Amino acid sequence: MAHFHADSYARAARSLPNVDLIGVYEVDKVVGSRFASIHGINIFSNMDELLREVDAVIITAENSLHHEYAIRAVECGVNVLCEKPMTISLSDADDVVRAVNRSRVKFQMCYVMRYHTVTRVAKSLLEAGRIGRVLAMVGSNRVRRDLPVMRDWFVDRERAGGGAIMDHTVHLADLMRWYTNSEVEEVYTISGRNINQHISVEDNFSTTLQFENGILGHIDGSWAYSSGYYTWGDVAVEIVGSEGVLMIDAFRQSVYFIGDAGPDKRLVWHYYGCDADLEMVKSFVKCLVKDERPLADVYDGRQGVAVTLASYESIMLGRPVRPG
């Protein structure tokens, strides 16, 4: 339950008529029992017991645990909805791909931005050729710098696998792969001086991509926004096509609230747009019920890991790198 999204996924699952939320397995007993009581579910101290009881699991543990949990679930024949990044090493990612391919389970990635109405409309506009051929994409997926430090594992290299690059490359890299129907051929990343000097993982980076079909891309997923920012962050993508431009700002459907409580409450955003977490969980359930292929599957999970790790390698080598 390490990830912030655990609660919203659980709420989404509970809101669906054909889903029963059975229980939770969590190494941290305090976190686990709080989560169980909030959602009115059982807490399991043994993962195998939980796996025997359920048709599907949602993995929202620390990044470093995804691999083990995913393999165990898949090997027990349990369907998996897995938080991003799928794993923190490429060999682990390949492991999961092999396990899923050997099994009959559905494996879906929590690439939540594929399930947002705005990004889906954009996808259909692109497929209809409304801006011609895609030529370049510039994406921003920044969060407020106070958020990652609220859960200590996010800023722990061992458990998270890295910092902002590990946390935030995949959403945009995946959207861009989806939009271009192409794989990333080359990644160049620089990591800048940390914005938050008190954490040991990187929080400030700039990634340039080139796709196999020649499309250019740029990703900034830094934990950069000031803690007074009026929302948690953004998912914004500008797409340049041969006959037009598309600008996505997925969470810009909101009402402004201006408060009086104090200087930190000057401006608050109340979002009223699509609940992408809910749409994603719904889509996962539909795949199970109708035996359909997930929109973001285990291979997409693996490719996201490959781009992320290529970023780190590029920083180390100081040159563009081809993802593994």
Add this chain to the structure above:
Amino acid sequence: MGLTHLLAWRLIEGCEVVGVWGRDYSRLKNFCEKYDVRPIRDLDRLLRDESVNIVDVCTPTYTHREFVVMSVEAGKNVIVEKPIALSIQEADEMISKSRRHGVKFMVAHVLRFFPDYMRVKDLVEQHAVGSVASMRAHRVGPAPSWSSWFLDRSKSGGVVIDLAIHDIDYFIWVKKSMPISVYSKVANLVHKDYEVDDYALITMRFPDGAIGFVEASWAMPQTFPFTMKLEIIGDKGMLQLDNHSPVPLRMWTSKGVETFSPESLQVGLGGQFLPLDPFYRELSYFARCVREDLEVEVGGEEAKKSLLVAIAALKSAQSNAPVAVGG
């Protein structure tokens, strides 16, 4: 740019526009009739005219060196449109000749005179954001439709040297330092009939570890409004601006909505002056430097810095590797 500058010069107190010279006399005559200014047929005579103190060079970039050098050799103070030149050699020649002739020489990096960009710099200097770790700029729009030379790399240098240079210069101004290395992807996305780069993604590393990122585009459709965005992030806060959010005046007609911003000289309103206009500020500043014998802050050496970075960006794009600036 000639027209914008003409309108601004006319509003500057103590200045008088003596005349305009252009490379194509018949076009010049039409222009001068329309805007009620004296056409000059003979450039040499204009440069010999003792009453002329300032020459404002608004010709295409590839001609800057020629006209700047002619003017400074005639003892005139010169302001030249940005970028200073297409090459460092040309820039160096302008710098050394303006020095030798003891005249003022300024490069019109107008972003330094935009009230919003000035305010951001002031706030950074007042430590509003702490120490700057990240700067992002977007300068995106359709290709300039008013003149065709922009889409000829040999004349304008393309989108990096002509457009991205605005933000590169601004970063250097704000950071008070040069980036040490640059990585860039540069492409011709939509102007396949032209020899020109119309799109660039440029990432810079500054000596203190700060990142600078610029997206510059001429690849947008003609319907796309010219867009500038800036974001500066430090350990204590962040600043954002874009040219579409602050719209204090809107007008709806049968043609749709038109917005007016105090940052633009409203050419369409017959040159009616709005006091925050950056071109007015820029040219007034140069006039003051000349009148009061002040050192020009955006002189040749300063303008050469962003050109060095832009050239490094082009080298990086060619070699697909990070390039040391000036290396």
